[in-house]
Structures are given as structure tokens and as C-alpha cells.
Amino acid sequence: xxxxxxxxxxxxxxxxxxxxxxxxxxxxxxxxxxxxxxxxxxxxxxxxxxxxxxxxxxxxxxxxxxxxxxxxxxxxxxxxxxxxxxxxxxxxxxxxxxxxxxxxxxxxxxxxxxxxxxxxxxxxxxxxxxxxxxxxxxxxxxxxxxxxxxxxxxxxxxxxxxxxxxxxxxxxxxxxxxxxxxxxxxxxxxxxxxxxxxxxxxxxxxxxxxxxxxxxxxxxxxxxxxxxxxxxxxxxxxxxxxxxxxxxxxxxxxxxxxxxxxxxxxxxxxxxxxxxxxxxxxxxxxxxxxxxxxxxxxxxxxxxxxxxxxxxxxxxxx
Numbered sequence: 001x002x003x004x005x006x007x008x009x010x011x012x013x014x015x016x017x018x019x020x021x022x023x024x025x026x027x028x029x030x031x032x033x034x035x036x037x038x039x040x041x042x043x044x045x046x047x048x049x050x051x052x053x054x055x056x057x058x059x060x061x062x063x064x065x066x067x068x069x070x071x072x073x074x075x076x077x078x079x080x081x082x083x084x085x086x087x088x089x090x091x092x093x094x095x096x097x098x099x100x101x102x103x104x105x106x107x108x109x110x111x112x113x114x115x116x117x118x119x120x121x122x123x124x125x126x127x128x129x130x131x132x133x134x135x136x137x138x139x140x141x142x143x144x145x146x147x148x149x150x151x152x153x154x155x156x157x158x159x160x161x162x163x164x165x166x167x168x169x170x171x172x173x174x175x176x177x178x179x180x181x182x183x184x185x186x187x188x189x190x191x192x193x194x195x196x197x198x199x200x201x202x203x204x205x206x207x208x209x210x211x212x213x214x215x216x217x218x219x220x221x222x223x224x225x226x227x228x229x230x231x232x233x234x235x236x237x238x239x240x241x242x243x244x245x246x247x248x249x250x251x252x253x254x255x256x257x258x259x260x261x262x263x264x265x266x267x268x269x270x271x272x273x274x275x276x277x278x279x280x281x282x283x284x285x286x287x288x289x290x291x292x293x294x295x296x297x298x299x300x301x302x303x304x305x306x307x308x309x310x311x312x313x314x315x316x317x318x
Contacts (some may be wrong), residue, residue, distance in 0.1 A: 002201035087113035092183035100132030185218040192222035196259040224311025228265035
């Protein structure tokens, strides 16, 4: 049985201060935010910084410090056009796992994925509420968001708890209600938060959510390594006058080990997962794993972590 290690509190002395100079938006992000938040750049920045400050006080995650809640990464993924086309054409369900403030799925809907077939889930309800605050669409947003911990989903899944009949996505409050119901899952910058065993436990549960039909896809991106192993997160204390390093944009110590998969180990992980939840024959003949390593999108990560890269990946059922 894969053991899952829960989140632990972060030492306040390891939390870097906010830095608004880290807010950089490309043309696509500006276009999206101008249309969905406000066309006024001054007001846009004010609202982004206000939301960031509040969210960071509650949960000082590096993704909040790095403004990932307004960045658009999903649409640059190689498999995104395929997922979007399938969503427009068919009766599909999309889940953003670890959606934070919901910027990626709002962009997905803007691109044409049916909004009533899209849901986003995050561990933190406060992030979902901050998303409503940023986009000022609470009560109008038809994307269904819900707070849930995927590790609370039972594994193995009890047969008598399997949801029957068609899914009413607007009534989903727990991850287990999506058992076997999802066509497309996005997991961006999520898996790399955990140790090796926890990532396997997570992958098992993701597999339980997926439909067993051709065209089903789970995809994402996160830190990876050329050779699989644990990521070296330097410990930096910010309660001293001049910390030795001040570049901590994407990482800060999580008081736990973080495992970095390689292309090879990521492939083996998912083949093992589907061998366990289905059969070795299913994993071999029905599951296609694609993965590649790119340069990190922040050069400071390369300087700090040496071989750390970004692993782009997709798992397809054919």
C-alpha cells in the first residue's frame, strides 16, 4: 500500500517576503485578464496584489508568491488543443486538480470548453474564494469549484460507494463523487510537492477518477530531474538581516522530502498504477505515457537546483 504523507506547517522563518517585481504577464495573460478581470492595468495590478497579500498571509505557498494564480500554463501544454477539441465536440468532464484560484479553468472556458462540464478542486476553500474576489464573479461563474482533499478518497475504492447514473457536476462536494466519471484531468505543479510514495498514492487516486474509454487524458507539468531522485531544496532563513539567497520564487522548504521524477521513472510510475488498478495487460495495451523535460521557466531554479527541469507529461487511454 502506497503511504501518503500529509502537509505539515511551514516554519515562518523560512517564508520569503513578497516581491511585486515578480509579477510579469505575457500578451496572452494580459488579454485574458483584461477581458475577465478589468481592462484597466492600474486596477488590475491593485487587485492582483491585494488578493496575493491576503492569500499569502493564509498560506505562504511559492505559487502565490510567484503569481501563478494569474499565469496561464495549461494552454501551452502540447496536449491542450486535443483536450479542448474533445471538450467542444463531446460530452466530457474536465477536472483541474489543485486549481488554486481557478484561473486556468476560466481560461479553458474562454477558449470554448463547455462551462457546465468543467470543475476545479483545491484543498483550500480560501483560494477558491480569492478567485471569486479576483474575477468578481461569485454568483455568476458557472464553473463548479469545490474544496476537497484527494487523499481522503478511499483506496481501494469500495464497490458499494461507486456513484451510479449520470453526474450532476454542480452537486459534487467530494472527490469520490467523481469516481470513474472524468474524461480530462489537469494537474499542474502538483505532484512534485510530495515524496515518492505519496506521489504514487496520488496517481492511484487520479486513475480511479478517470473513465476507461479511448480519449481519456490526464496531463500536467511539474519539476523533474534527468535522473530520478529527491529534489535538493535549500533551507533559507528569512528571520536574519541578510539571507544568503533571495531568489526563492518557485520553491521554499515544505518540511518534507520532494521527489523529482525523470521521463523514465514517470513512465514506469503510470504503468505500475494502471497495472494495479486494472491489469498489466490494460497498462501495456491501453495506456500511453508521454513525457519530456524542458528548461525551467525561471533561470534561478536552474542555478539553485542544478539538474532540475520542468516535466511536461500526459497519460492517455487509447
